[in-house]
Amino acid sequence: MNALGKITLPVSFGDLSNPRTESITFDVVEMNYPYNAIFGRGIINKFEAIVHQLYLCMKMPAIKGVITVRGNQQLARDIERGVAPGQRNVHLVEADKKPPPFKEPKRDKEETFQQECKVKKVPLDKLVPDRQVTISAALEPEEECELLEFLNKNKDVFAWSANDLRGVSRDIIEHKLDIDPKIKPKKQKLRKMSDDKVAAVKAEVQRLLDAKVIREVKYPTWLANTVPVKKKNGKWRMCIDFTDLNKACPKDDFPLPRIDKVVDDASNSQLMSLLDCFSGYHQIWMNREDEEKTSFTTPFGTYCFVRMPEGLKNAGQSFSRMSSKVLGHQLRKNVLTYVDDIVVTSTERKKHVADLAETFASLRRANLSLNPEKCVFGIDKGKVLGCLVSTKGIEANPDKVKALQSMEEPQSVRDVQKLTGRIAALNRFIPRSADRSSPFFKTL
16 A cells, blocks of 8 residues: 655644644555554654553653553454454555465475374274274284284273273272361252253263163262263263362372373384273272262252262372373383373384283283274374374374464453463474463463
8 A cells, every 4th residue: 555645743742731742744545444643663762752562551751751641452452353454464554465375385295194194994803893993004914913913812901882891990099089078068959951951961871870880879968960061073971060079179199291201202112002991080980988979960860970980170180090000010111191091102113012912911900991992003103192293203283283273363361361272282393482472471
C-alpha cells in the first residue's frame, strides 16, 4: 500500500499545567483501520519517551515533570479482535505484496519416519484367526518365524477379554487409600444424565461386573458420581468423580521415571517391542478395607471397585511401584517403563526374543496380562511416550506439531495455557524454547 502524501501536525501530551508538544510528520494512507494514527520509533524518540507495551504505558519528560500516558487494555483487546488478520502487521503498510503463506518444507521419502515404520497383523493361532498380534513388517523371514513361534508358546500372557484378567498377586502390591481419619466421609448426590449417557453407564457397569472389577455395595460411607466422557471414536467412557475422596488421601511420593531419559534409552536399541497391559490399573487389587470407600452411584444401583480404578489419587504411583517390583531386575537393562507403558529393548537384534522371554517370564510370575491388540513386537522404530524413536535418533511427533501449528490466536488465559502446554511437549525439539516461550508465560 503506497502513501498518498505527508502531513505535519502538532501532537500534544499532558495537561495545561504540564504539556509537551512536538511537530510530527505523518504518512497518509487509505485503509480501513480502527486507529486514526500510528506512532513509530521516530515519534517516540522525538518525545524522548519510554514505552512499556505489556502495561500499555508511556512516560516522557516535560517542563514540570514526567508525563504518564496510559492506554485502556480491554479496549485495545476488543479493537484488535475486530481487525482482519492481514491488517495486524501495521508496520508493513508500505509493502506492495503480502508475504507468501508459510509452507512446511517437504522431506524425502527416505527421511519420513512414519512411512518407514510399517507393521502388520498376523494370526497367532491358525485355529483361531481372530486372535492376532502386531509385528514389524521389516523383519527378516527367520526373525519373524522365531518371534511368532515365541509368541504362540507364550500366548497365556495375553488377555483377550476382561474375563481373562487374573490380577497381580496381593503379595506384590495392593492399592491402599490411607484416608485421613480426621476428614468426614462425603456422599455425592446422584446427578441427572441424558438417556444415551445412562445407557452407556449401564453397559460399562455390566462389563465391569462380568469381569469382577466391581461389586454391588450397600450403605456405603463414601459415594461418588459417574461422569460419562465421549471418546474420539464416538463411544462413551465412564469416569468416576473421586474429587472428594482424593482430597482425603495423602500424596504418594514414589518417584516416576524421567520421560526424556526413557526416550533417550529407547533410541539406543536395535529392536524393541511396545507392550501394553490389558486394563492395567484393573490388574491391581484394592485393599479389602478400602473397597467400599471407592463406591459410586448410578441410576440403577451403587457399586464399589474390587480392583484399582482410574482417577484415584496415587493410582499411577501404585502401578509404577508394581512395575519396579515385577521388572526391577530388568529396568535400564532391557526394559523401560513409565507407569503402564512398557518397552522391551535389545541392543542386538538376535537377542530380542531372549529379552522378550525374560520379560514374559516376569509378567507370568506376577499374573500381569498384556493386551495383544495394543502391543507391537520387533520394531526398529516406533512411538515412545509421544516421541518417534529409532536407531537414527528421536523425532517430534507430527500430530503434536500439527496441533501447535493449527492453533488459533489465543484470546483468553485458558488459550495461553493450552499454547504453553503444547510448546512444553515439544521443548526438546525447539532451540531456546524457554526464551521463546517467556512472553507467553509472562501473560499468565
